[in-house]
Amino acid sequence: MVMSKLRSLIPSPHSLFVFEAAARHLNFKNAAVELNVTQPSVSQSIKALERHCGAQLFIRENRGVQLTEAGRLLYDGVRFGFRRMEDSLRTLASAGTRYLTFAASTSVAAHWLMPQLYQLQQDHPSLKIKVVTTDRDIEPDSEIDMTIWIRDRGFQRPNSWYLCDEVVFPVCSPTYLADKPPIDTVFDLTGHRQLHAFDRFRKRMNWAEWLARVGVQTEETQPDMMFNDYQLTLQAALAGEGLALGWSLSSALLVQNGLLVRPLPVEIRTGSAFFLIAAPGAALTEELGTLVAWFMLRTAALREGQGR
Known part of the structure; x- marks a missing residue:
């Protein structure tokens, strides 16, 4: 039997843990905090x-820091290798419950995912789901099984599933319209309170961009209310504070x-789409397959007439 040559290809097994943390954070200081070592120690490793x-x-x-091409190549191999080892160790462990961890934005988690999870649990009582919220796109890894990205409509990669097109349109609560001037055309929108979110890690279409796309030329103005989380924008709209831009999912x-x-009924199709994402190298287990099938079923209506 030939012993693996991995030991001769790296300074130490610990160096791979340091590299994985640094590549995931893209920050040596944050990697050092996670590993409970000093930043110089990470840099030296x-x-x-x-x-x-x-x-x-x-x-x-x-x-x-940013990964070089060689760094990205190594990171892919290390990340998927760690995941396979972790999956194997989890299989060997007889105790503990295996949760499928799903990462989503706060708005998708609160207003699309959570209201429907009860049905998933009823249909598949043995399936255990953990939902975590994130303010940025993250790669599924040993801790995150699945997530949702917005990418160009032609995006393709292993373990990705097209859910629906990204469509943007004005929304408000019925109570807001009850005592406000009527909205008969897109030009009427400029006379109403506009709500918007600025996301640090996600670029969202704003009111000025949306109005320009539908042919309304206005002076550059700021929305009446701004929030640092789109979830808060939706909450303000639900409370009758004004008009928000709604996203299809x-x-x-x-x-x-x-x-x-x-x-x-006016809407903008951005040319992008929502995709369900798992790690490219992850095995499509029975549990993951069940979750994918459920997502595809629940988004089927949103895909109608979208030609993909």
């Missing part, structure tokens, strides 16, 4: 790994259940 591999793995910048149930209404 990375330099030793680079010398041993004969390749630069990170580009050092003032605010953090996160607003679907709110509109379907009459909690929000679309004052006009």
Whole structure:
């Protein structure tokens, strides 16, 4: 039997743990905090790994680091290798419950996912789901099984499933319209209170961009209320504070259940779409397959007539 050559290809097994943390955070300081070591220790470990591999793995910048092409290649291998080892260890462990962890934005989690999870649990009582919220797109890894990304409509990669097009349209509560001037055309929208979110890690279409796309030329104005989380924007709309821009997935149930209404049928199709994402190298287990099938069933109506 030939012993694995991995030991000769790396300075130490610990260097792979340090590299994985640094590549995931793209920040040596944050990796050091996670590993409970000093930042110089992380830096020295990375330099030793680079010398041993004969390749630069990170580009050092003032605010953090970025992976080089060689670094991305190694990160993919290390991440998927760690995941397979963790999956194997979990299989061997007889105690404990295995949860499928799903990461979503707060708006998708609160207004699309949570109202429907009860049905999933009823149909598949043995399936255990853990939902975590995130303010940015993250790669599924050993801790996250699935998530949702918005990407170009032609996006393709292993373990990705097209859910629906990204469609953006005005929404508000029925009570807001009850005592406000009527909205008969897109030009009437400029006379109403506009709500918007600015996301640090996600670029969202704002009111100025949306109005320009539908042919309303206005002076550059700021929305009447701004929030740092789109979930808060939807909550303000539900409370009757004004008009918000609704997204096809996160607003679907709110509109379907009459909690929000679309004052006009006008909408913008951005050319992007929502995708369900698992790690490219992850095995499609029975549990993951069940979750994928459930998502596809629950979003079928949103895909009608979208030609994909």
